[in-house]
Amino acid sequence: MGYAAARGGLTAIRNAEDLVRTLRDMDESEQIELDQFIGRLRLLVDRIMGEAGMWEPRLAALAIRQAEGDHIESVHLLRAYKSTLPRIASTEPIHVDDMRLLRRVVPAFREPGGPQILGRSTDYSARMLDPRSGSGATASLEPEVATHVADNSSSVQTNTPRLMNVLRDMDLLTDRRRTDDPEPFDITRTPARPPAPRSARLSSMARAETGALLNQWYRNILGPDGYLHEVTLGEVRHGELPIRIKHPYTNGSVSIGSLRVTEVEAIEDLNGVDEDRDRFDIGYGLCLGHNERKAIAMANLDIACHRDGSKSSLEQSILLTTDGLDSAGFLEHLKLPHYVTFRSMMERKIAVRNARPSVQKGDKA
């Protein structure tokens, strides 16, 4: 009851909300504190912040707790909250070379210049369920030592040489640097449609639903599209970037905090007939938080889109189909009442049948 045709829709909605709240908050287990999400479900919090386009771990944790762990719903809560806020200031441009590295992997060279830092990663861990995980019994490093290791790796690593520059010095890189400095396309204020500038594609992917981006990538590897060619990764970095704004009164540059990002450079072998066959090109990915899967897919899709030169549907797929709120909202709207449209459809079925003079009514031919 309580659907469109029934009275008392408001009561039904309130009851549904009460059920959700009560069964969530009165569960016999302990309430999960926000710090626990941030500390123990770090990658989930990072992913939510990335897809929300908002860096605020405590709000992300609050959203996850409220949404009972539904990640699209969590992103929705954060973005809807953001809609109520005025935009106060823009940060100064951030240079990614200012990153304090927490992790750096360069698959393209054995000794790439600068360190390779495996860092905090399960890449080479055996995927075996461990009943002791999370209990403290598995901690083989003293907490102070672990912190020290992290700090130590990060202390040296700003201005680590990047592979793009190595290739450029060897004259092995197509030069796509531009001399103008256009404002980046703001996808939150202007809808991005093809053909769109690269900054629109990059910011769309940075906010995209991680699974959607992963699927765009794999669909182009093994699916029907094939607009993409597998890259060699030049840089996979995770680290911390300082955020600065211009002080409204003094005009001085003021640090207001920092955030973590994942950054990827993907080297593309230009193998097309009309392309620069003696050079490489580079795709770029960067997203909030630690989310390598997303940044790698992004970098490969970025270069694929560039090489494609708007000849295929790839750009439209990236810009229009990868946002989690768009796709999930539209899918779930099918649950709404549709009886007016359905009535109209039934009427046309009868009209088509009546318009067939040669076929007996009710005949399925």
Place this chain on the structure above:
Amino acid sequence: MTMNAVYNGSNLDSIVGEDPGIPFALLDEESKREIRRALLHAVCVPGYQVPFGSREMPVARGWGSGGLQITLAIVGKTDIVKVIDQGDDEGVNAVNLRRLVVTSTGIEESSEVVESTIIQSRHRIPEDEMINSHTLVLQVPVPEPLRGVERDMRELARMHAEADYSRMWVSLYEDKVRNGVITQTTGYPCLVNGRYVVATTPIPRWDIPRLHDSQFLTLFGAGREKRVYAIPPYTLVEPLTFEDVPFEVEQANGARCRLCSSSESFLVESPGTNGDAGTWTCSDTAWCRARRLK
């Protein structure tokens, strides 16, 4: 209301500093101004889909977020809002959207067209007469009328720019030849002001004649696709059809509303069970109720 608890709760105070409160009509003022600018553009170029920076709302995209943004951008403190879904003020989605509008603005709500100034609707135009003081806000799931004949957005932009609707005409022709009738159900494509073809949301064909030369302003909001468009009062609205193929609204073959016995409103069918014949009721519940009280 629950939103207060979320946005103003003490949990957030330590995070966002001073209690920010909810702005009047939810969105920040800059955003509302931006949406109003897009709406002015839309009114000036009837039927043209104006891109706008659609915001994420407390309702999901595809659930009326575009209509809601329009209503919140134009609502003033003296407005009275009516919200319907499938013609019903009490449908769960209508109730939900109305409470968002009302609780974030403090304005009055009504189910009566005559009392309302803004009528937000999903899939219907009220049966009651609407006049110049009414603004109809329609929620649009798919604003692009040509998507059935073309998927590529660059080509779609070209077709609209050059008023090249030939493929639409061919598709209507093929439909008629293959099926004997034009099978387009709701959201029937219409030419607005002799210039742009629009998607008439999925309102039934029954409602299409109401858009033509109307006294009221109709604003269309597609939140997910980030487009608004408009049909201003007294604008030519022509459903696409051929000279010798009259435009047809939905027929119910003598059916009458089981509550008010109307046969001159848009009726929806409730299927019968155990072999019984189905029954019909008015989709517009406020209109039906008023008719019974007469």
